[in-house]
Amino acid sequence: MITMTIVYGFINSAILVVAALGFNITFGISGVANFAHGALYIAAGFLTYLCLTELHFPYWIAAPAAVIITGALAAVIYRVVLLRVRGLVVSEVIATFAIGLAILELFRFLGFVGFEFTLPVFVDASVPLGNTLVDAQRLLVVASGIVLTVFLWLFTHYTKTGLAFRGIAQDERTALTLGINADRVAALSMAFGGAYAAVAALVILPLGTIAVNEGYDVMINSLAVCIMGGLGSTGGLIAASFLIGYGQIITATYLGTHWTMIVSLVAILIILIVKPSGLFGHQKELEERT
Amino acid sequence: MSDDVILEAKGLARSFGGIKAVDGVSFELKANQVLGIIGPNGSGKTTLVNLLTGFVKPDQGQILYKGQDVTGLPPYKVAALGMARSFQMVKPFYELPAFKNLIIPLFSSRVRRLAGGKYGDRDAVAKDLLEEVGFERDSQVITQRAGSLPHGYLKRMELAKCMALRPDLYVLDELFSGLSLAEVASLVPVIDKLMAQGATIIMVEHRLRELFRIANQVIVLNFGRKIAHGAPQEVMNDPEVKSAYLGSETED
Amino acid sequence: MKENDKSAGRRLERIDRGIHARSEDIFALNSWREMLYLLGPRVIPVVALVILGLVAPLYWQRVLVSTAMFALLAISWDMLASTGMVSLGQALFFGVGAYVSGILNHYYGLPPWLTIPLAAVIGSVICTIMLLPVLRLRGIYFAMVTLVLPLMLERIIEATKIFGGTEGISGLGQLPSVDVEFIVAMVAVWAALFGFRRLMNSDYGLVLKGIKDNDRSVMSGSINIYLYKAQALLIAGSIASLAGAFMTHAYMFVGIPVFALDYSIIPIAAAAVGGVGTLAGSLLGAFILVPLNELLRGLGGLRSVIYAVLLVVFTVGLPEGIFHFLQRKYCQFERWVEVS
Ligand SMILES: Nc1ncnc2c1ncn2[C@@H]1O[C@H](COP(=O)(O)OP(=O)(O)OP(=O)(O)O)[C@@H](O)[C@H]1O
Ligand SMILES: [Mg+2]
Numbered sequence: 018m019i020t021m022t023i024v025y026g027f028i029n030s031a032i033l034v035v036a037a038l039g040f041n042i043t044f045g046i047s048g049v050a051n052f053a054h055g056a057l058y059i060a061a062g063f064l065t066y067l068c069l070t071e072l073h074f075p076y077w078i079a080a081p082a083a084v085i086i087t088g089a090l091a092a093v094i095y096r097v098v099l100l101r102v103r104g105l106v107v108s109e110v111i112a113t114f115a116i117g118l119a120i121l122e123l124f125r126f127l128g129f130v131g132f133e134f135t136l137p138v139f140v141d142a143s144v145p146l147g148n149t150l151v152d153a154q155r156l157l158v159v160a161s162g163i164v165l166t167v168f169l170w171l172f173t174h175y176t177k178t179g180l181a182f183r184g185i186a187q188d189e190r191t192a193l194t195l196g197i198n199a200d201r202v203a204a205l206s207m208a209f210g211g212a213y214a215a216v217a218a219l220v221i222l223p224l225g226t227i228a229v230n231e232g233y234d235v236m237i238n239s240l241a242v243c244i245m246g247g248l249g250s251t252g253g254l255i256a257a258s259f260l261i262g263y264g265q266i267i268t269a270t271y272l273g274t275h276w277t278m279i280v281s282l283v284a285i286l287i288i289l290i291v292k293p294s295g296l297f298g299h300q301k302e303l304e305e306r307t
Numbered sequence: 308m309s310d311d312v313i314l315e316a317k318g319l320a321r322s323f324g325g326i327k328a329v330d331g332v333s334f335e336l337k338a339n340q341v342l343g344i345i346g347p348n349g350s351g352k353t354t355l356v357n358l359l360t361g362f363v364k365p366d367q368g369q370i371l372y373k374g375q376d377v378t379g380l381p382p383y384k385v386a387a388l389g390m391a392r393s394f395q396m397v398k399p400f401y402e403l404p405a406f407k408n409l410i411i412p413l414f415s416s417r418v419r420r421l422a423g424g425k426y427g428d429r430d431a432v433a434k435d436l437l438e439e440v441g442f443e444r445d446s447q448v449i450t451q452r453a454g455s456l457p458h459g460y461l462k463r464m465e466l467a468k469c470m471a472l473r474p475d476l477y478v479l480d481e482l483f484s485g486l487s488l489a490e491v492a493s494l495v496p497v498i499d500k501l502m503a504q505g506a507t508i509i510m511v512e513h514r515l516r517e518l519f520r521i522a523n524q525v526i527v528l529n530f531g532r533k534i535a536h537g538a539p540q541e542v543m544n545d546p547e548v549k550s551a552y553l554g555s556e557t558e559d
Numbered sequence: 560m561k562e563n564d565k566s567a568g569r570r571l572e573r574i575d576r577g578i579h580a581r582s583e584d585i586f587a588l589n590s591w592r593e594m595l596y597l598l599g600p601r602v603i604p605v606v607a608l609v610i611l612g613l614v615a616p617l618y619w620q621r622v623l624v625s626t627a628m629f630a631l632l633a634i635s636w637d638m639l640a641s642t643g644m645v646s647l648g649q650a651l652f653f654g655v656g657a658y659v660s661g662i663l664n665h666y667y668g669l670p671p672w673l674t675i676p677l678a679a680v681i682g683s684v685i686c687t688i689m690l691l692p693v694l695r696l697r698g699i700y701f702a703m704v705t706l707v708l709p710l711m712l713e714r715i716i717e718a719t720k721i722f723g724g725t726e727g728i729s730g731l732g733q734l735p736s737v738d739v740e741f742i743v744a745m746v747a748v749w750a751a752l753f754g755f756r757r758l759m760n761s762d763y764g765l766v767l768k769g770i771k772d773n774d775r776s777v778m779s780g781s782i783n784i785y786l787y788k789a790q791a792l793l794i795a796g797s798i799a800s801l802a803g804a805f806m807t808h809a810y811m812f813v814g815i816p817v818f819a820l821d822y823s824i825i826p827i828a829a830a831a832v833g834g835v836g837t838l839a840g841s842l843l844g845a846f847i848l849v850p851l852n853e854l855l856r857g858l859g860g861l862r863s864v865i866y867a868v869l870l871v872v873f874t875v876g877l878p879e880g881i882f883h884f885l886q887r888k889y890c891q892f893e894r895w896v897e898v899s
Contacts, residue, residue: 119867275718386781412780
């Protein structure tokens with residue numbers, strides 16, 4: 018029982034990290050809270066599914082195609098919609114929230130509801146860990162969590178685009194004077210966030226079915242870990258994912274699965290009440306300058 | 308502590324993510340004095356104002372106002388005690404007529420208390436206040452949309468907003484910035500009048516020449532630290548002050 | 560005279576239609592025409608709706624009742640938004656009001672004419688208390704809390720199985736007839752609209768709006784913004800809770816669907832379509848969207864998509880909303896003048 022809790026808690030935390038990275042990237046760089054993140058995640062899942070089953074693409078084409086299309090979709094959302102309400106934070110939130118809703122409900126309307134919507138696992142095997150059997154896909158999520166985080170770090174520290182990302186994130190005004198195009202970077206950050214959402218979908222969704230409602234849960238979970246960690250802070254995100262991830266598994270084991278989402282929801286509330294800037298966040302967002 | 312000390316700051320410090328915006332600033336201010344606060348850009352003047360008026364909580368230090376510890380009090384309580392501040396960046400309610408901008412402080416319980424428990428005709432009081440800071444009474448400026456007023460009027464409106472609270476201590480953050488010489492000259496009598504009524508004033512300024520005519524004493528900040536404190540002439544001859552201002556002297 | 564649109568050699572000039580003397584409360588009316596000009600847009604919709612409602616078939620009467628309830632939610636949202644508290648969860652007030660009236664009716668046997676006003680008060684008090692700890696949050700942080708709270712209450716009821724759990728409570732008391740329902744709904748919605756508009760145009764409302772524009776400046780005016788925000792929550796929340804209580808008795812049922820996203824998103828969409836910040840726009844938006852929703856019933860799930868798309872289009876493309884547009888057309892002449 019204990020080992021199982023430890024192992025599954027770890028995996029669940031990794032799932033939270035992977036699912037939330039995209040949201041966190043976009044927010045950290047351009048300050049856009051992309052409430053359509055969960056919808057992009059689910060859209061990527063269905064896109065891959067369609068490429069595989071309707072178009073009969075091989076997996077190695079379908080998966081990258083879904084990642085690219087989702088990223089492009091996110092960039093288009095930025096260009097067409099967000100650009101016009103840039104800086105009006107509340108309008109940004111309402112717009113992305115509504116877009117997410119539209120995407121998810123469109124899938125529901127088109128009949129994407131049921132158990133047949135699944136993605137293939139990468140390796141169909143199980144690995145014994147202590148006295149629990151863990152299937153390989155779950156371990157893969159953990160591995161991809163590490164890879165994605167390391168990749169992000171390398172990207173933002175060693176590539177020109179990545180450095181521009183960090184420049185904007187740290188001080189938009191200075192970055193502007195250095196000739197960094199804030200709108201282009203923001204659009205790119207949306208695309209990057211969207212692509213990360215798609216990758217997350219590719220590794221996580223094979224664990225279950227692709228369900229519209231999952232989109233809302235992914236959104237809530239991502240919000241929870243990002244707020245708890247301090248919006249925009251990757252280290253905080255990982256730490257918060259482990260707190261919430263283990264919290265969810267423990268409540269699920271001892272109280273029942275009904276309680277898993279409540280953990281995330283309560284976490285959001287408590288953090289916003291006690292320390293709105295998050296465990297590791299900068300307080301810049303809350304104490305605006307004069 | 309003598310009786311007529313109205314404000315005392317003890318070792319105020321506040322940093323923002325590694326930057327020490329204000330770093331151990333202490334001073335005493337006697338009632339009915341004008342204290343000038345000067346320093347190069349980013350030296351922590353506005354942060355000091357924010358600390359004094361409760362908009363930013365200090366990491367360290369203590370603020371005594373009329374002998375009462377006001378450290379950590381929220382801004383509206385500080386204001387209710389009679390310490391009013393103006394903002395460096397004016398953000399009026401653009402859509403409203405100018406005089407309506409003063410309604411908010413006039414609506415406060417402090418004003419009601421001072422008026423003996425009744426609000427009175429707020430609109431009339433607001434118009435009177437604007438006239439006091441130099442809005443022409445019978446012209447349109449008082450009823451004009453605030454958004455269509457020139458910057459000079461908005462700055463004066465900012466002062467009127469403070470006056471609406473009938474405070475004992477004014478903390479004015481760069482009231483003169485962006486004003487023409489004539490406009491500054493027109494505000495000097497207003498400040499003289501406040502002083503005559505017994506007010507105490509802290510003025511953060513970049514306009515040294517104008518400030519030095521009004522101020523009794525000056526504090527110089529540099530990188531958040533108080534590097535000099537004294538009479539205006541004395542302070543300006545201080546070598547450390549000279550070097551802090553070298554190249555960044557702003558007489559705009 | 561304001562707002563000039565430039566275009567090749569001519570510009571559109573807008574001129575306010577004159578009322579001879581006008582202050583906030585006193586209209587010195589010179590003629591019947593002016594009286595009509597002022598009262599027309601206020602009285603005609605009220606009368607028209609009442610007549611329409613009383614002659615409409617039962618089904619559409621019910622639609623109008625639920626439209627009125629969505630209008631209350633939208634007006635409530637708009638008032639909160641005008642105070643700088645953008646809510647992504649009007650379902651919170653709605654749902655809590657609904658449950659309070661359901662509980663009072665089912666467990667304590669109180670009749671609807673008592674539970675509805677009680678739920679309006681108790682519901683908004685409960686919600687305000689829940690939101691008290693986050694009053695210092697602004698913008699998206701506050702919005703997130705409002706988004707999270709109804710979801711959380713829903714899941715808690717589901718998990719703990721209190722108040723009937725997922726089954727809800729059914730067989731609740733009803734208002735005497737649909738006609739009565741309709742009249743009550745109309746009185747509520749118009750009273751809320753005119754009352755709230757008056758409030759927001761008073762000096763008190765000015766303070767509330769000031770909090771939205773620049774809360775620091777309001778605080779420097781020695782105003783306890785948290786107290787005012789709490790009051791705004793109480794006031795605005797009461798009509799949203801009333802709507803929830805009312806619908807509970809109209810459906811004779813309360814259950815976790817009262818926390819559904821619809822009750823959060825449709826009011827925002829209504830306010831966005833009608834025009835944010837006017838209250839009347841929210842009402843107008845609700846009276847466009849909700850009946851439209853009924854007409855589109857055949858489309859099933861696509862309706863949510865349509866709402867969402869309308870919400871995006873109006874928020875991003877036409878932030879002014881329909882009401883501002885109509886108001887401008889009504890209150891100003893337009894004419895082209897040659898520009899030399
Ligand atoms: N809310 C804040 N968050 C982060 N950093 C801040 C904040 N407020 C001030 N700072 C930093 O503190 C330092 C001091 O700023 P402050 O505004 O007090 O300077 P100032 O003397 O008023 O400058 P100026 O003459 O330009 O008005 C600056 O480096 C500024 O970037
Ligand atoms: Mg400053």
